[in-house]
Each structure stands twice: as structure tokens, then as C-alpha cells.
Amino acid sequence: MKTLSKIFQALLGVVALTFAGLVAGGRLVWRKIRNRWKKASKWVRRTIVVSFLLIAVAFAALIAYAIYDDAKGRWYVDATLSKDVVVYYYADDTYRVYNTSTEKYTTPRISWVVSAAENDSLGVYAVCDRRGFINTKTGDVVIDAKANDYEKAWVFSDGLAAVMKDGKVGFINANNKLVIPFQFDYSDKCRTYEIGYLFHDGYCVMTNKDGKFGLIDINGNWVVKPEYDELWNACENGNRIVVNDGKHGVLDSCFKVLYPTEYFYIDVLSDGFVLTKDGKMWQVDLEGNVVNPFLFDGSNYIEYPISYSDNNGVEYALSDYMEYYVNNNSGIMNRITGKPITPALYDDVYMMSDKLFKVQDAETYDWYIIDVNGNRVN
8 A cells, every 4th residue: 555655646746747847848938928928119110010910810611611511601503503503502501503614503592492394494492481493504592582472383384373362372483373263162171182282284183172073174163163172183184183081083185074982092004993992902994894804912721620620720621712812802713714603891711611602791791601602601
């Protein structure tokens, strides 16, 4: 213990001597600097003072710039609008549009920007809660957001763009002239997907105040009344899928009801439709003629038990039936003939013997037994 105490005292002595040496050396250096400072001319002293002041100012400016750059500085290219136009993202969640050809910014700080639709050149940008349009080829502002009172705006299509004022939607042209008055209701009620308010081949999906979808023409007239939960864009053959209460239907190219909204799902093909209803799936042509009466999404083999051993082992045999699937529900089909014996209305299917199945209803979840003809057995 005494040895440790002596070592500690020696270390303290060394530290004290080192500190005293640094103080003495510092005082000596300070005397020399002070003597030289007194001997130096007035201009030399002024030059030194100014140099130190400039260094201090430059250092302070670097710190200020670093703080500003961290809080509001430009970070990275967020999007490319065209060959010569990019969008820079800033640290304060704002953006600026930059033309790489002219090496100039074309907008002040903005809230966001959306590129133009296909085959168009005018994109939408926002400043706070107001919308305007820019030319995505040059980055120049075409319709100023601050100068107009557009609460919402969508990109141009077929030469028109939807804009909103006071909760009403109208359409303008590229010269900011109102072509279709502000007469349509914008609503977020029951909105299942964004429609974009875009004209395609002279027609645009539109909403009413209850959030129901219809279709207007280029003059702003309703050609399909707003009475659907969803109204999809036209397919290649002009047909449109419509949805009400989760059930699908089809309007033809003249907007007449081809199939009412009572199908679980409808796939539109180039030469017809695949219809799904009540656990059945089949294909029809454009005139409604049945092309394939039985379709399904997938299938599995079914085995049934034929013997049991003393150690709880079970031996199975492959049956003449298969489990098939339509929209995640199960049905039973004959593996030999390829024909269904039940619709796909079950959540689970088990084979109890070579003649009986145990099935669970997909809606009620009740279990019951059916035979190989699809009839329920008591």
C-alpha cells in the first residue's frame, strides 16, 4: 500500500512539473510576441489584426453556411421531368425545378411537383395549398399557382386539365381558359381509388357529392349518371367495368349495361369476358355466347383414407375427384371427366371415403357432408 502511495505522489509531482513548465514556456513566448508586437510598425500590426478578423469572419461564415445547409440546403435530385429538367429536394421538405441546359432554377421553393401525363408537357406543381402548371420540357411556370386560386389540379389529358375552386371541379385549357365550368362536386366519400379526372378519347370519369362515379363528355354533359362505386377506364374494345357494393358489371362502348353489377368479378378479354358468380367461372364471347363453361384458378388432388393401423397410421388412396379453386374458395370436380360436381362455395374440403366429402361453407362456416353427386347427406 505504501508503494502505491509513493507511486501516486511521484505521478502528481510529474504532472505538477509539466504544468509549471507549460506555464513558464507560455509566459516566455508571450513576452517575445509582445516585444515583437511593440517593435513592429503600425501597418504590420494593422495587417495582422485585419487578417485575424478576416479568418474569424470566414470561419463564422462557414459555420453559418453549414447550419443553413443542414436545415434548408439542397440535398439531392428527387425526380427527372424531362431530358433537361430535374427537381431538387431541399432539407426543409421543399423543392425547386432546375434546367440543366440553361443551368438556372425555373421556380422558387415549391411544395411538390408532378410530371406531365403521357404525350403531354404540362405538369402540376403546388405552393402551399395552391396549384399551378409548369412545362416539364423547360421547367418554366406556365400557369402560376399564386396568381390563381386552384385548390386542386390534375395533369392535362386531351388538351384539358381538371382544377378545383370552392369544392367544385372544372376544366381549363393550356392557356388557363375555363372550358368546362366549375359545376362538378369533388368528394372523398367512398373513394376506393384515385380516378385522376383525366379525359380519355373524349370522356372523363367524374364524381358527385356522394362520391358516386359517372362519365362526362368533352362538353361537360353526363353520358353515364353518377351511380356507381367504381367506374373503370375503357378497355381496348370500349367496354368499361363498373362496381356497386363490391359486385362487378360491364358497360358497352355505347354506355349501355352489358352485364349488371351482380358478378363477383369480371375479366375483360380482347374477344370476350371471363365471368365469376356464385362460385362459378366461365368464359363468353363479345355477344354473350358461352365459349368455355368451366374455368378455375387452380386445383389439387384429393385422397381418402382406406385403412388404419394400430399405431394410428392412416393409409390413403387417390380419388377420382379433385378440389378446384375460384377466388380462393373450393369446389369439387370429377378428375376423370373434368366436370364440376359442386360450385366453389367452400372454405375447406375433405374426403371421408370414396363416396362422401366433408365440406365447410365459406359464408356460414358450417360443416356438412355431401356425396359424389354434390347432394347434401343427412
